[in-house]
């Protein structure tokens with residue numbers, strides 16, 4: 001039996017006296033500790049869970065005089081029996097107070113009395129029970145080395161206290177209570193406070209020799225200090241960062257306040273409002289707009305800058321004040337200069353230029369645009385857009401262009417109401433903002449392709465914009481303030497007139513650009529397209545030359561359409577290859593001529609001038625007008641012997657064209673009946689099923705102007721005689737054989753010339769149209785036959801030898 005002084009603070013006088021309750025029994029119940037060991041000298045609360053542990057504690061209270069042992073569970077030992085898992089050195093605890101004890105948990109306040117060493121295990125069916133021997137520190141003789149160790153420990157502890165404020169209070173209290181003559185106790189108390197690993201702490205517990213214990217503790221203390229230093233460093237860095245940010249924030253706020261106090265700077269909202277007010281001063285706002293602006297400004301003043309409403313109002317005011325209220329560019333009043341600009345930028349187009357100059361001179365004379373809406377109509381690539389730009393240049397006005405093709409929403413023209421999120425003004429107001437003047441030239445492209453949908457009718461919105469009666473006070477939904485558009489010169493472009501809504505068409509001044517003949521294209525290429533593309537590809541005159549013959553071949557065999565865009569594309573192709581050749585071979589001069597053209601552009605797209613090189617009965621060359629320009633078109637008729645007569649047409653003919661084919665069929669049948677013909681001819685339509693076809697079957701065609709062509713094809717088929725190859729015709733046929741006038745004389749003449757036709761047949765009523773044509777267009781046409789009746793065609797079209 002060993003005795004132990006449990007009161008660490010007891011006076012020397014009391015040391016000899018021992019209470020019965022302080023006598024530690026030899027055999028104790030041993031309870032496991034899972035986290036860290038308990039060091040002697042410590043009083044601490046402790047909880048044990050589990051029914052068997054509660055039983056053990058009860059036993060300790062009842063039988064072992066409140067003493068029990070605790071020992072740390074080993075990490076990787078035999079888990080089967082706790083005995084094998086427990087370290088053999090542990091601590092003897094005395095239960096000082098029972099806080100709560102239930103069937104499966106016990107909360108206690110215990111005091112660790114001393115270390116113990118296991119002597120042997122006592123067999124007990126339910127408990128882990130060992131015979132233990134308490135281990136006391138030998139502090140009787142304080143050697144010098146132990147003193148030194150103790151001092152060193154204390155120095156390190158002080159260092160640690162300085163670093164770790166959490167430990168500070170605890171350690172301070174401990175240190176104040178202990179004296180240096182109990183170094184073992186001091187070390188145990190310090191060890192209890194360290195955050196070291198449980199195995200390291202257990203090692204300290206198991207080290208009975210004080211010098212060695214101090215050594216080990218010093219190691220742990222150093223570690224702890226380093227950890228604390230690192231922690232402090234990290235903390236400092238974080239603090240610094242936060243402090244810097246806070247400092248900057250405070251300084252900035254202070255600066256703002258100082259500046260505001262000194263009147264040097266306003267807050268964001270005031271600055272914003274003043275900016276808008278400043279802008280208003282520079283504008284000539286009409287009274288209505290001014291009132292709205294003032295109202296909106298008042299609203300802005302009371303709104304919170306962070307609110308959505310503030311944002312909406314500010315955007316509205318910015319848009320409104322960004323418009324060029326009262327700003328007009330000064331028009332060029334010199335008509336000669338205007339003519340010079342038009343001539344400089346475009347080849348040919350004499351009558352177009354003439355019409356444009358008339359419009360410009362009116363604008364100059366009246367000093368305002370009012371009423372002039374130009375509509376440039378023509379196939380793609382004939383220069384509608386570039387003529388529009390030239391008009392702006394000639395007038396010295398800003399130019400803005402946008403396409404209305406496919407536009408389905410009225411809001412694109414008139415804007416969205418401001419209540420919608422992301423609302424914007426319409427295209428017209430946007431173009432004013434972009435150009436910065438109230439009198440630009442605005443080009444509305446593809447007006448013939450404007451759409452209608454459930455979102456409104458953009459065409460009627462356009463009417464409001466274009467109509468001189470209405471556009472003085474145009475109301476955009478977003479702006480909600482009237483804007484005078486009457487000084488804008490509107491130019492529209494279209495490929496065809498038929499699909500333009502008639503109220504719009506009525507208000508426009510139509511200027512037709514019919515397309516170019518081969519010679520024009522060669523000139524345009526030489527004078528405009530080649531120099532332009534050369535420049536755009538970074539080439540000089542010395543780098544590339546394209547012979548006249550080659551240009552002619554490009555225009556004739558690679559780009560035969562009415563405009564010059566394809567021609568320009570072919571020229572681009574040559575330029576691109578030149579730049580590549582130069583990159584490969586250094587400063588290499590490229591010379592393109594008729595012979596080597598194919599090396600650049602590949603095989604020609606159009607080989608022969610005409611589809612048919614040999615004429616056959618039933619085939620007649622007609623002339624047609626399409627949105628892509630004038631074109632030549634063959635009509636083919638063929639017969640199938642059949643018991644029942646019949647007539648069918650193919651080639652995607654529109655309704656009007658189908659009707660006119662029926663007229664041709666009926667008329668030719670009755671013409672043959674009424675006039676002397678051979679019997680086989682007389683019976684031809686009764687005995688044959690007739691098929692009429694217009695090639696390029698995939699392209700839709702319509703209109704009445706192929707009437708005479710179809711009738712002649714049927715007549716030629718019935719007679720089994722071919723018509724002349726070198727003649728082309730156009731004209732509407734009435735049921736009585738009268739030939740009625742048609743449109744697009746100019747385009748059709750150009751188309752005929754493009755394929756080398758030299759003789760034309762036109763309705764008599766179209767004579768003035770033809771005679772009005774520029775001699776340059778009619779230059780290559782040797783003869784034009786003006787006809788009134790179907791009969792007139794016969795002597796012209798059938799070669800003399802075959803004539804009846």
Ligand SMILES: Nc1ncnc2c1ncn2[C@@H]1O[C@H](COP(=O)(O)OP(=O)(O)OP(=O)(O)O)[C@@H](O)[C@H]1O
Pocket residue numbers: 345346347348349378379380381382383384385386387493524528529563564565568
């Ligand atoms: N008479 C001309 N003189 C000089 N260049 C021309 C002439 N006609 C057309 N061009 C040029 O042809 C190119 C195509 O013209 P543009 O784009 O104006 O055609 P467009 O008629 O507006 O075609 P789209 O209907 O497809 O918009 C432009 O580079 C233009 O400068």
